[in-house]
Amino acid sequence: MDIVENLELAARYREILRQALYVVRSIDADGELSTAQTSTLNMLAAAPMRIGLIARNAGIRVPSATEQVTKLAAAGLVERVPSHTDARVVEVRLTEEGRRTLKAANLRRNREMARAFDSLSPRERQAINLAIPAIEKLNVALSP
Amino acid sequence: MDIVENLELAARYREILRQALYVVRSIDADGELSTAQTSTLNMLAAAPMRIGLIARNAGIRVPSATEQVTKLAAAGLVERVPSHTDARVVEVRLTEEGRRTLKAANLRRNREMARAFDSLSPRERQAINLAIPAIEKLNVALSP
DNA sequence: GCCTAATAGTTAGGGTGCCTAACAGTCAAG
DNA sequence: CTTGACTGTTAGGCACCCTAACTATTAGGC
Secondary structure, eight states, rough: OOOHHHHHHHHHHHHHHHHHHHHHHHHHHTSOOHHHHHHHHHHHHOEEEEHOOOOOHOOOOOOHHHHHHHHHHTTSEEEEEOOOSTTTOEEEEEEHHHHHHHHHHHHHHHHHHHHHHSOOOOOHHHHHHHHHEEEEEEEHHHHE | OOHHHHHHHHHHHHHHHHHHHHHHHHHHHTSSSHHHHHOOOOOOHHSOEEEHHHHHHHHHHHHHHHHHHHHHHTTTTTTEOSSSSTTOEEEEOOHOOOOOOOHHHHHHHHHHHHHHHHOOOOOHHHHHHHHHHHHHHHHHOOOO
């Protein structure tokens, strides 16, 4: 790939990323849950999980995961359950309220997103769909 | 598009956005310029621009643009030039040093990005390339 | 010409979400 | 039983965005 082309691609890529993230955040801001909180809850909906694994899955550091969990716990959406096999470990588990709240938040958000996705052509939706795994791979390649 | 499918697409989309932005930021953090600063400088490289237009182009509010410009001006990379036709207006213009710094930063960043893009297949690169306009459109559709 | 309304930008204060460094507690291995 | 590795928390800090409230200037109606 041409260097100049690459530079332009990279610049545009960075630009739309920034915009996209903040647009998504502004949608999330209307609701009960922030973007990162939803992301964490969605992870925990599959299975209870310890802090370190939350961090690893989210691609963030352990203290950042602690922070998110602390917020969620304060809101009563998750609970910390000490592991009985290893006293260092904390299992984080959705509460019933957490599950309800997440469900509602996902629905609400989905309505907004669906409205936006509907304004795209099938080709465009497909383009985003196809790009997602590539961006995931790029994220890994760019990670330290 | 199916609701469930859409929900999953939206969730994954949100997830990779967050990761991608912070990965890019961590690359930028090694250099002289932050992500937002580079983005602003790149915009100004084309032409001098007033604060309001910077904000509009970047999809941010005017005070946020002021903040970025203030940082850049403090670093000597841009200068505020009062308009002589309208005393309320401030034109922001790259300094020579700003131009040099931006060029160097773009080169350095490009090396990093190119390395990452090289680890993708041509198909994957193409997928990202094609998705960019679609994401741009989605950003607009999601904006308030 | 003057007052009012609109407009450009700044300042102040706040919030999210990430980071590193330093720490406490627990476990495992010699 | 001590040393070293590991899990999570705390403290402090930074990038980047926001809204609300302000100042200065311009423009339009009377």
